[in-house]
Amino acid sequence: MVDKLSAxxxxxxxxxxIIIQLGLVVFSIYRLSKDKVKYFPKWVWFLIIVFGEILGCLIFLIIGRERE
Structure with a gap:
């Protein structure tokens, strides 16, 4: 089926x-700028978010943020 699809x-x-991925990255970077973080400095979390794609975003949102 996939081999018969055009580009x-x-x-x-x-x-x-792609839209969901970009939205999740933008939201995660926004939360990174506003929240305090755990375990790593913010620049490391930024790299995890950008290069980790969906999994990196979810890891940051679940365990990377400090909740007040």
Whole structure:
């Protein structure tokens, strides 16, 4: 099925996932700028968020933030 898709159709298929990924990264970076962090300095968390993609964002949001 995937081998019969054109490049444009494949991009249309992945577009919602790309939008979710970008939204999650932007939200995580926003929370990073506002919250206190645990375990690492903020610049390390920034690298984890950007290069870790969805998993890096979720790790930061679950264990990286200090809750008041």
């Amino acid at each position: 444009f159709e494949f991009i249309k298929l992945l577009f919602p996932l």
